[in-house]
Amino acid sequence: MAPLGSSGGSGWRLPRHELALVAAMVAVFVITGWLDPNHTYFATWAESRDIILRNTAILGIIALGAAVVIIAGGIDLSAGSMVAFSATTCALLLALFAAPDDRRLVTVGPLGIGVAIGGSLLSGLLVGTLHTWLITAIRLPPFVATLATLVGLRSFARAMCLFVTKQRWGSESQQINVNTPFFAWLKEHNVVIMTCTFLVLALLTWLILSRTVLGRHLYALGGNEQAARLSGIRTDNVKWFAYCFGSLTASLAGIFLMADSSVAQPGNLARGYELNAIAAAVVGGCSLQGGVGTVTGTVLGALFLRVVIDAVSKLIKASADVYEGMIVGIIVALAVTLTQFGHSGQGARRLFPGGRGLAAIPTIAAFAGLLAMMGAANVDAFAGRTGLLGGAVAGGMLLLLATVRWLEGQRAS
Amino acid sequence: MAPLGSSGGSGWRLPRHELALVAAMVAVFVITGWLDPNHTYFATWAESRDIILRNTAILGIIALGAAVVIIAGGIDLSAGSMVAFSATTCALLLALFAAPDDRRLVTVGPLGIGVAIGGSLLSGLLVGTLHTWLITAIRLPPFVATLATLVGLRSFARAMCLFVTKQRWGSESQQINVNTPFFAWLKEHNVVIMTCTFLVLALLTWLILSRTVLGRHLYALGGNEQAARLSGIRTDNVKWFAYCFGSLTASLAGIFLMADSSVAQPGNLARGYELNAIAAAVVGGCSLQGGVGTVTGTVLGALFLRVVIDAVSKLIKASADVYEGMIVGIIVALAVTLTQFGHSGQGARRLFPGGRGLAAIPTIAAFAGLLAMMGAANVDAFAGRTGLLGGAVAGGMLLLLATVRWLEGQRAS
Amino acid sequence: LVAGCSGNAGTATPMAGGPAAAAKAPGVAKRFVFITNGDDPFWDACLSGLEEGAKRFGCAAAGITVSRDVNNASAEGQIERLRQYATQPDVAGIALSVIQADNQAIVDEMKKLQAKGVKVITVDGDVNRELYREARSYYIGTDNVVGGRTLGTAAKALLDAKGLTSGGYVQFAGFTDNDNARSRMNGVKEAIGDRYVERDRMADEMDLQRARDNVRNATQNHKDLAALIGIWSYDAPAIADVVTESGSRDKYVIATFDAAPLAIGQMQKGNIDVMVVQNPFEMGVRTVRLLKAMVDDDEAVINEMFPRAGMPDGDVHTTGLRVVVPDRSSPVKDGLFDSQVVEFLTLPDFTAWLAKYHLTGS
Amino acid sequence: MTPIIAFRGVGKWFPGVVALADVSFDLLPGECHAICGENGAGKSTLMKILSGVITDYDGEVLVRGKPARFRGTRDAERAGIAIIHQELNLVEQLSAAANIFLGRERRTPLGLIDDAAMEREAADLLAGLECPISPRVPAGSLRVGDQQLLEIAKALSLASDILIMDEPTSALTEAEVARLDRVIARLRTRGVTILFITHKMDEVFRLADRITVLRDGRVVKTIDRAATTPREITGWMVGRDIAGHHFHGPRSRGPKLLEVRGLTLPWPDHPRGHRLQDVSLELHAGEILGVAGLMGAGRTELLETLFGATDTAWTGEIRLDGRAVRFAHPEEACAAGVAMVTEDRKRLGLFPDLDVAANVSICSLGEAVRGGLVFRGREEALVAPPLRATAVKAAGPHAAITGLSGGNQQKCIIARWLLVKPRILLLDDPTRGIDVGAKAELYQIIDRLCRDGLAVILTSSELPELLTLADRIIVLAEGRLTAEFPRAEATEQNIMEAATGT
Numbered sequence A, B: 001m002a003p004l005g006s007s008g009g010s011g012w013r014l015p016r017h018e019l020a021l022v023a024a025m026v027a028v029f030v031i032t033g034w035l036d037p038n039h040t041y042f043a044t045w046a047e048s049r050d051i052i053l054r055n056t057a058i059l060g061i062i063a064l065g066a067a068v069v070i071i072a073g074g075i076d077l078s079a080g081s082m083v084a085f086s087a088t089t090c091a092l093l094l095a096l097f098a099a100p101d102d103r104r105l106v107t108v109g110p111l112g113i114g115v116a117i118g119g120s121l122l123s124g125l126l127v128g129t130l131h132t133w134l135i136t137a138i139r140l141p142p143f144v145a146t147l148a149t150l151v152g153l154r155s156f157a158r159a160m161c162l163f164v165t166k167q168r169w170g171s172e173s174q175q176i177n178v179n180t181p182f183f184a185w186l187k188e189h190n191v192v193i194m195t196c197t198f199l200v201l202a203l204l205t206w207l208i209l210s211r212t213v214l215g216r217h218l219y220a221l222g223g224n225e226q227a228a229r230l231s232g233i234r235t236d237n238v239k240w241f242a243y244c245f246g247s248l249t250a251s252l253a254g255i256f257l258m259a260d261s262s263v264a265q266p267g268n269l270a271r272g273y274e275l276n277a278i279a280a281a282v283v284g285g286c287s288l289q290g291g292v293g294t295v296t297g298t299v300l301g302a303l304f305l306r307v308v309i310d311a312v313s314k315l316i317k318a319s320a321d322v323y324e325g326m327i328v329g330i331i332v333a334l335a336v337t338l339t340q341f342g343h344s345g346q347g348a349r350r351l352f353p354g355g356r357g358l359a360a361i362p363t364i365a366a367f368a369g370l371l372a373m374m375g376a377a378n379v380d381a382f383a384g385r386t387g388l389l390g391g392a393v394a395g396g397m398l399l400l401l402a403t404v405r406w407l408e409g410q411r412a413s
Numbered sequence C: 001l002v003a004g005c006s007g008n009a010g011t012a013t014p015m016a017g018g019p020a021a022a023a024k025a026p027g028v029a030k031r032f033v034f035i036t037n038g039d040d041p042f043w044d045a046c047l048s049g050l051e052e053g054a055k056r057f058g059c060a061a062a063g064i065t066v067s068r069d070v071n072n073a074s075a076e077g078q079i080e081r082l083r084q085y086a087t088q089p090d091v092a093g094i095a096l097s098v099i100q101a102d103n104q105a106i107v108d109e110m111k112k113l114q115a116k117g118v119k120v121i122t123v124d125g126d127v128n129r130e131l132y133r134e135a136r137s138y139y140i141g142t143d144n145v146v147g148g149r150t151l152g153t154a155a156k157a158l159l160d161a162k163g164l165t166s167g168g169y170v171q172f173a174g175f176t177d178n179d180n181a182r183s184r185m186n187g188v189k190e191a192i193g194d195r196y197v198e199r200d201r202m203a204d205e206m207d208l209q210r211a212r213d214n215v216r217n218a219t220q221n222h223k224d225l226a227a228l229i230g231i232w233s234y235d236a237p238a239i240a241d242v243v244t245e246s247g248s249r250d251k252y253v254i255a256t257f258d259a260a261p262l263a264i265g266q267m268q269k270g271n272i273d274v275m276v277v278q279n280p281f282e283m284g285v286r287t288v289r290l291l292k293a294m295v296d297d298d299e300a301v302i303n304e305m306f307p308r309a310g311m312p313d314g315d316v317h318t319t320g321l322r323v324v325v326p327d328r329s330s331p332v333k334d335g336l337f338d339s340q341v342v343e344f345l346t347l348p349d350f351t352a353w354l355a356k357y358h359l360t361g362s
Numbered sequence D: 001m002t003p004i005i006a007f008r009g010v011g012k013w014f015p016g017v018v019a020l021a022d023v024s025f026d027l028l029p030g031e032c033h034a035i036c037g038e039n040g041a042g043k044s045t046l047m048k049i050l051s052g053v054i055t056d057y058d059g060e061v062l063v064r065g066k067p068a069r070f071r072g073t074r075d076a077e078r079a080g081i082a083i084i085h086q087e088l089n090l091v092e093q094l095s096a097a098a099n100i101f102l103g104r105e106r107r108t109p110l111g112l113i114d115d116a117a118m119e120r121e122a123a124d125l126l127a128g129l130e131c132p133i134s135p136r137v138p139a140g141s142l143r144v145g146d147q148q149l150l151e152i153a154k155a156l157s158l159a160s161d162i163l164i165m166d167e168p169t170s171a172l173t174e175a176e177v178a179r180l181d182r183v184i185a186r187l188r189t190r191g192v193t194i195l196f197i198t199h200k201m202d203e204v205f206r207l208a209d210r211i212t213v214l215r216d217g218r219v220v221k222t223i224d225r226a227a228t229t230p231r232e233i234t235g236w237m238v239g240r241d242i243a244g245h246h247f248h249g250p251r252s253r254g255p256k257l258l259e260v261r262g263l264t265l266p267w268p269d270h271p272r273g274h275r276l277q278d279v280s281l282e283l284h285a286g287e288i289l290g291v292a293g294l295m296g297a298g299r300t301e302l303l304e305t306l307f308g309a310t311d312t313a314w315t316g317e318i319r320l321d322g323r324a325v326r327f328a329h330p331e332e333a334c335a336a337g338v339a340m341v342t343e344d345r346k347r348l349g350l351f352p353d354l355d356v357a358a359n360v361s362i363c364s365l366g367e368a369v370r371g372g373l374v375f376r377g378r379e380e381a382l383v384a385p386p387l388r389a390t391a392v393k394a395a396g397p398h399a400a401i402t403g404l405s406g407g408n409q410q411k412c413i414i415a416r417w418l419l420v421k422p423r424i425l426l427l428d429d430p431t432r433g434i435d436v437g438a439k440a441e442l443y444q445i446i447d448r449l450c451r452d453g454l455a456v457i458l459t460s461s462e463l464p465e466l467l468t469l470a471d472r473i474i475v476l477a478e479g480r481l482t483a484e485f486p487r488a489e490a491t492e493q494n495i496m497e498a499a500t501g502t
Ligand SMILES: Nc1ncnc2c1ncn2[C@@H]1O[C@H](COP(=O)(O)OP(=O)(O)OP(=O)(O)O)[C@@H](O)[C@H]1O
Pocket: D014, D015, D017, D018, D019, D037, D038, D039, D040, D041, D042, D043, D044, D045, D046, D086, D406, D433
């Protein structure tokens, strides 16, 4: 059930959650800067900052879209594919405006660039409309509708890519290089441009959600759809806005990503980004039941995710990305758990009830121990003592949880 | 709202849905066999059959797990990662039982094999328990809990792979080759073995769902959790079964996939399989609201998906895999739409209401046209007339939908 | 063309005050990082090479550690990694297998690294030399076109030996327009002649299941199919598996690149006719050697590795190619190849060599 | 004689609320004991404790003299206690039989599920309830009344000797209530002890031997029925003596606002074929038109159609001020000055995540907008008057709506609709599940609005309510309009005849 005191309407929840995120972030910074033998965060802060900002901007832009859809009581699984689709659309339109034999698209003029960008944003609008149509007219559950586009759009983009390259240059290609000067310039200044875009978008979204009638209707729709309809709210239009906003942000991110990697590669561009975006929104306090969530929370959620990921890549020198998934997973679980416990009415709940609770304890301890061991193996500080560390962590965890369980047992009886 | 007349309880719904699937399948076979210049389905039927069976078995085994979870009113997004995780666990355990310098794991004895298989099934059980714990004790929404494991488990598997290979053989490796004779034998006979396992599993699931009390409770849980709890059903235990079943089927599939490609590569083994599994269940008539769904439907759903994918790869000789996503997406959307319309009370609904309905028409037509054009470009029969065909399809679609809209308009007034 | 090295040297010196200086200062730990293009058994052999090299050239003594970073087969992946290492002052040298030869963004990041005084070389997959040569100082690896031609020649010999005069063939790779895949395929196509028709180039995006399904569909879709060409190392076992499972082994000539452990096993079973094997192990060894020499400004070693510096492609160091056949009875004969570039081996000799370095594949 | 159940100092806290405090009273074997109290008095909570749904509470419950602390509904069932919960708890997809035996399925010797046996037993049970539904049909396809009977059958299937009924009649029609009375009578001859919760005084005094009154979670009194009067009881419930509903003087009837001619609403794939057929009525400013009818007669559909809230296309004509209108969406209705307070507060009315102010302003937020932006101050100013007019008791405009009692929530929803300044107000069972105190206030509010020239259509599941409030009463049966009475001629008798079509 949704938190009391979260006046979704006014867009402001108790800032407890946001504060916690900020605090955690600062902690991560300090600890990492201190553990990291290079002290990168203190030594070459500027570059680290740029990396974090760039990634946060991309993730955040998509997360804002995800948040709006989630607040409106829906879910959009298609963001990642939408990114790929819009990037491909953009590149293909550029290709059509480039000189016939120019496969690097350097010769595209302002008109072409305008059309390409407009086109890919339009594609976002169209997909959003398609979603709304599937959900409101055909009455597919949002999960199903966007699942279909999640798998569909990417393969559609790949097919377009093969087809157009074949038609245009005679040989099929799974990616299109984009060296158009304008996009090169975009890449040159990507940190500034992306961050500003992100912040402006966030401000805009905040205004819409907490200071306009539309925003109020979004919260109402997410909170109780039938009541919203019977209160004379055109729920279909509100949904349309939500899903179009979701797809538009994704296609915007698509353009940036294309510029940033100067290639449109539908095959695996932004694969799985939708999950990170949803994760960011959830970490930021959006509830998948709908009707609850804030822009500030979402922004902080995205930032926090990226900060922790970056921190780990500072601590674990090589192939840190292996750990990215675990980090996201654990953060999501923890964040939602905390918001859950934050709510009232959870006081008298047991963490490890019954036999399954007992079974859960060693499971978690084992995972924790393995994780610690594997992580330590990559941190010079622990060289040679990994097994020890892993064992210690596992044991400690086991002890801790067992105590919790015991205390619960005491309290219950 | 859940379809009336679907007496989930007895496990049998009006077979209308299943019949439609079978009919569609036959149609696909005949049309493909006829359009395909090699008439592969008639010429070399056996091979095509094996391909379809093998893929269906894998997809179906996972889909059965997904179906049970969905019927119980949950969702399990982690299947794909679970597959990778169990395959890795299996390979790593084999590695521990192999001779120290045997990196191809040929020297593993029966004991090692037993432990490995048992271990990876156990890992499934543990993950299922973890899910249940997160969902029942911590009260995470199933979507969040399994989202966390979806991103977490794969990276955990990758980390394990790096760590163990390093410890065991001194140099990190992202994948582990498995040439153990037993698994080689499994691969030899994969079609027979997988298909039988799948059918036995399906029969078992059918028994549980429609002929046992546990099954009845699964449907009750999915249909109305509170009612189930107030009726004295230990819903947590039922959930535990559902999620463990989901993870177990996934880890079973993991073992098969490892044997089939004689390597465990956590990086991108079974990426996105969870979506295909959910798609199969949904195509088979499971409702994501829970409480509705059958084993027969799920089996047919999986089979149908694979049949169509295979058919397209017969028609489009080159790079047919590009189209796989679109096929799945379109089938899912259509299947759910049909079940929707199957229900009563939808008679008087408009497909293209209002301005957005109008906007949807050209969108769909455009997508259809592009799709036809790109598809045709790969079918020799249409060589040179692709543009024409695309235009024709788009135009036809436009005309069709416009007529529908017009008729609706007539009927409404 | 000299611009390649000298230009880069020129950019290196003025930046000497930057973080690179810190890295150069004696006693401070330094790192060489090897970034792969994707996830492929090929790179495990390379890693062993890196470790061997680290031993041979006394990296430990010089406080240098060598690590490998496996990319996720996407361009953003490599870009992100290059950026990440740019922030870390202890990274002194980077070697990468460029995933997209024409990718401007990757090139830019490589240049940024060079500007910081970090040594950047490409291994196995080079940038587009016409456009971006100066993005890296040197390239170590096989000439993929030559490699492709070699495989094509072998395949042609096998096809002719079967008494075929025509037929189709399909080439399998992870990404059909990744630079090394493209040049190899073109090489194959060029050498195999136009009596045999290329039916398709199938991409599996490094998904093993899809790799197998691709082969299955190819064997079914093209009736006149006579040869299956595996371009990336995991394609070889995939092809072998499929033809054995469908019992159609003897319908096809099977020619593949690289010697993945599984591929070696398959050739022993007689399911692969010929392998053109690069030498990732040597690539690894020489990567370390070169990077170390560059960091220590050891002209002697560099000149030894690049005798033709300044001449066309003087900044390219090709590691040898091997043609491996099951045994002498194979229709593929030593004489077909230019012995300067290609070493001709039978499987037993080859496995013996592997054993020498405790390698499982190459 | 020894009490079969004894509450001893039972207390229960919910965060922020004291649901029960030091509740102590006895149940005697074989008696029928009614529990009265306002919304939120703690009735259901107490019953949940007794039936093992709520397990952590203070004090103790003695069953047959022995202390019992149930760890789950199972324990309660074993102790012979069965409960019919306030809200329906059925699995719509499962058959009636499956629902009745849910959690206690019959098994074949092989341990497999035995549907045949369950359907047989279910058929007997339903027959015993004079309920002609087949045990095979999915519960979701049953009418609300039958679903309620299914719940009762489920409780009876336990053959327990203590039966708790939490507002079993709130969704039942007079006919079905009569049927339930007969069932209860039969149970009592079997010596079953019955614990009975209702807001309807007539039922209390028709069925109960003894009455316990709860207020704010405390026992006010336990007393024999013979020794008290409804007036007294309601007085104890609300803590004051509430005035009977006599409104000063007749209301003056204004010009005709609404005219409905031959309204027919089809019902595809249903034997009846139509939800409404050939309904004609007219409504004047300043009058209250009551709509009577059995459950499922189509009252809600009628209002929903007038409000443009049905998807199904209807035929006939609706004239507002003589203009023919056809609302495709509630929004259009609002714009035309028609407002509707919906039937099921929780499901169709409230926004649980929004605070009181937002819940009230949701329909007319546009008036708090300047330059495209909503201003908090303006919003508060906007909602203040209607909140005052409906006398909502809340901690403030930004209190959580979920914290309010049922009556106050309903008032908030009425306030919401007053804000759009409607000329026609449709009230669908506005007092369902609301206690007498709140009811009285609502009656006053409705009357006042009407005197200010508002036209009201009111449906209710309680005839007395209609007879108190309405100027005219029309009766629906099976979707047809069967009678129309001016207030003077309307009596419960002739209305029931028209409603049952006898
Ligand atoms: N699960 C819960 N969480 C929080 N508060 C609750 C919960 N259940 C009941 N309450 C509160 O406890 C008090 C008593 O509720 P209860 O349902 O017993 O009242 P009631 O007498 O049954 O009212 P009604 O006549 O409307 O059924 C109310 O203030 C209610 O808000």
